[in-house]
Structure formats: C-alpha cells, structure tokens
Amino acid sequence: MAGTGTEEHPHGADRLCEAGDRVYSRAVRRGRVPRRDADQVPCLLDLALLHPDPDDMDWLVPTSPQEVMTRLLRGLYEDVSASQRRVGTAVAAYEWYAGLGGSAPSGEGSAIRVLEGLSRIQAAMDEATEACTREVLTVQPGGIRREDELAEGLHRALTLRGRGVHMRDLYTHVARHGQGLLNYLELMGDAVEARSLDEVIDRLILFDRTVAFIPANTDRTVALELRHPALVGYLVTVFERLWRLAIPLTAPLPDTRIEGISHREQSIAALLAEGHQDAVIAERLGISVRTCRAHIARLSETLGAASRTQLGVRIAQVGLDGPQEPVDLTQVTVPGQGSRTGR
Incomplete structure (x- = not known):
C-alpha cells in the first residue's frame, strides 16, 4: 500500500x-x-x-x-x-x-504528548480550556503582542472568564507599550491579573495546575503537552517565583536612580556585563536588535564611554551590573580619564 x-x-x-x-x-x-x-x-x-x-x-x-x-x-x-x-x-x-x-x-x-502542527496544538488547547475550572497561568515572552495573537486567544479567555476562571499572565516590560494588550486587559477586568519582568522564560501555559503546554521548536509548530505531576509541579514553582519578582502592569517601573539612564538601559547594561551579544540581549528583552543598539549608544553617551570595553568598565563602576544604589555620575571616572558629567 x-x-x-x-x-x-x-x-x-x-x-x-x-x-x-x-x-x-x-x-x-x-x-x-x-x-x-x-x-x-x-x-x-x-x-x-x-x-x-x-x-x-x-x-x-x-x-x-x-x-x-x-x-x-x-x-x-x-x-x-x-x-x-x-x-x-x-x-x-x-x-x-x-x-x-x-x-x-x-x-x-499520555504523561508527555508531542503535538505536531498548529491545528493539533489548537485542538489540545481548546480541550484543556473546556476542562479548566479554576486557574490559568501563562508566560508570554517577546515584546509588544500583535493584534492577531491577542484576538486568537480572546475567545478562549472570554470562555474561561464566563466560568469564573482566574488568569495570571507574565509579560516582558516591553509589552507594556502595546495598546492591544492594554485593551485586552481592560476588557477582561478582574478575571486577568498581569505583571511584567525585564525577561521571562519561553512560552508556558498551565491549566488548573494539572496540564501544561510548552513549545518544542523555535517556530512553535511543535508543542509538548505535559500531564506528569512532577513536571507540572516544577513549572508551577518556576511561574510562582517569577510572579513574585514581577511588577504589576498597573504599577510604574522602578527608577534606576541614575540620571539619564532608563530602566530598559539598566537591563541592557546588566546583560552586557554578563557578556551577551546584541542579538541575544534583544531576544531576551523582547526588542529588535536595532532598538537594542540604539539603547547601547545612549548608554555609552550617558556614561561617557568611547568603546565597548570602556562601556563595560563604566557599567561596573556605576553598579549597573548589580543591585542599584544612588550614584553620582560626576564622581565616577574611567581609568586614565578625568571625571565626566552624565547628562
């Protein structure tokens, strides 16, 4: 045959x-x-x-x-x-x-099931949505969410809200700038609670702490459906720890306490200090490489750094590679140079 x-x-x-x-x-x-x-x-x-x-x-x-x-x-x-x-x-x-x-x-x-193709992933998600009665936890990486992505999940979210299911969503800080997300959260009201971090793990969706979905390839055309209690419990723990560190979308991002340096530039500085390249930093923070490089240029200007090596030194001197303390940039110098004033 x-x-x-x-x-x-x-x-x-x-x-x-x-x-x-x-x-x-x-x-x-x-x-x-x-x-x-x-x-x-x-x-x-x-x-x-x-x-x-x-x-x-x-x-x-x-x-x-x-x-x-x-x-x-x-x-x-x-x-x-x-x-x-x-x-x-x-x-x-x-x-x-x-x-x-x-x-x-x-x-x-059935503890781990491989779902190949968007239609099968969608069918499995719809089945889990139908069975869900209490709680949904999600991690949404990347930057500003596209309107079509939000619209695709809206019918599922409205179905869950109608049954009294509570949802908690984790985003990157960049997602705060998307009007579509703000409209979605306003529509969902108290049914959805959202927080953000500089960077989050890859996409994760948990239903009633009994079944989880995670991507199995980079373009998300293959997914894993997890029902093993130990695996699901581990993912719940990861989510809860990230949730405690995250900032509610209704609250402003904390000030860096360094004049002329934004919260995002602080995040970029920390990743630069870890030795990451521009493309990696951009992916982890949910921004384009071009935007990332523009922030690095402003960071260099503010810190008075003429090269990447010098920028690394300045980042360490002002403490952007660790917990923030109030710093007076006028008192920070690069070896071999005089004091520079930050703008």
Whole structure:
C-alpha cells in the first residue's frame, strides 16, 4: 500500500486497514516503532494512534488503547442511537489491542504528548480550556503582542472568564507599550491579573495546575503537552517565583536612580556585563536588535564611554551590573580619564 493521505485510508480508528493494523499492533507490543514504518499508513498519524516519541523524534509511540477508546467513545456518544454498531466494534478492537500491550504502566504514554502542527496544538488547547475550572497561568515572552495573537486567544479567555476562571499572565516590560494588550486587559477586568519582568522564560501555559503546554521548536509548530505531576509541579514553582519578582502592569517601573539612564538601559547594561551579544540581549528583552543598539549608544553617551570595553568598565563602576544604589555620575571616572558629567 502506497498511501500518501487520508483519502487512501477511508476508515476510522475503530476499523483499521490491514497495514495500519499491523503497524499499530507492532507499536503496542514493542512500545514504539521507527517513524519510517508509518510512511505507508498515514492514517495512524491522522487518527492520532501514533505520535512522535518526545525523547527521539525518529520514533513513534502508540497512544494507549485506553486513551484511544476514551476519545473515540466521547465522539460516538454524541449520536449514540446512530452509532451502536461502531461502539461495539471499537470496544472489541481495542480490547484486543490492549491485550497486546502486556503489563505496561497505566497512563505512561499520555504523561508527555508531542503535538505536531498548529491545528493539533489548537485542538489540545481548546480541550484543556473546556476542562479548566479554576486557574490559568501563562508566560508570554517577546515584546509588544500583535493584534492577531491577542484576538486568537480572546475567545478562549472570554470562555474561561464566563466560568469564573482566574488568569495570571507574565509579560516582558516591553509589552507594556502595546495598546492591544492594554485593551485586552481592560476588557477582561478582574478575571486577568498581569505583571511584567525585564525577561521571562519561553512560552508556558498551565491549566488548573494539572496540564501544561510548552513549545518544542523555535517556530512553535511543535508543542509538548505535559500531564506528569512532577513536571507540572516544577513549572508551577518556576511561574510562582517569577510572579513574585514581577511588577504589576498597573504599577510604574522602578527608577534606576541614575540620571539619564532608563530602566530598559539598566537591563541592557546588566546583560552586557554578563557578556551577551546584541542579538541575544534583544531576544531576551523582547526588542529588535536595532532598538537594542540604539539603547547601547545612549548608554555609552550617558556614561561617557568611547568603546565597548570602556562601556563595560563604566557599567561596573556605576553598579549597573548589580543591585542599584544612588550614584553620582560626576564622581565616577574611567581609568586614565578625568571625571565626566552624565547628562
């Protein structure tokens, strides 16, 4: 069989084609199969009976027969009177497959699930939204959020607000300048609490502290759905510690206490002191490289530095590489130069 799409495999998860039956049965027996084994049976991936192994993307692991059965029955019962025979077939088929799996630990296959493609990620997120009853925690990296991103998540947020779910969102300080975000927060009212930091971790979404979603590649077309209690608990702890350090969006950013140096320039100075390049600093703070370099130029001018090496010395002298204390720039000198006055 040389199928390349679902049109050549016209069946559901309850009645596999011969080739699909062989590959899925082998996967259940062995725990996983090479990805190439599924090249001729795309139906197994389309029906989510196989999915990538999070430890090795060249292998596919089977969705547990119990999980498949639960998902299948959920759809069948919506029209149970017209699906009696399909339910019976599904039960018989997956009792057989479950027997092939031996004594594998229950639920192990669903603790980490790889979601390939934006449509599958969206479907999983919608399912988690529907099941959520108490709390959503999110980390939103990058700079000013685009209007289309905010609009995409608005329907989900409104659904959660309608059920009394409380949401807490973490952004970078740069996101404060986006009017779209301010409009979104005003619309959501008390249902959403937002804070910001100089830099945050990569995107994270937690529902009811039981399921988490994180990106698995740089363009976010692959995601991991995590349900392992230890992993989810660890991510909750990370979020809570960042939350305590963050500043509410309703509060102003703290003054650097150094005349002529903004809060953002202070953040850039600290990252420069750690030895990071412009592109890395820009990505971590959610700004463009061009904007980052403009801030570095102003920082150099304010501190009276004529080179990057001299700038590093000046940053250390005025204490921008650590906790801030009131500093009089007129009293700070660069070795071999006289005192300079900051503007």
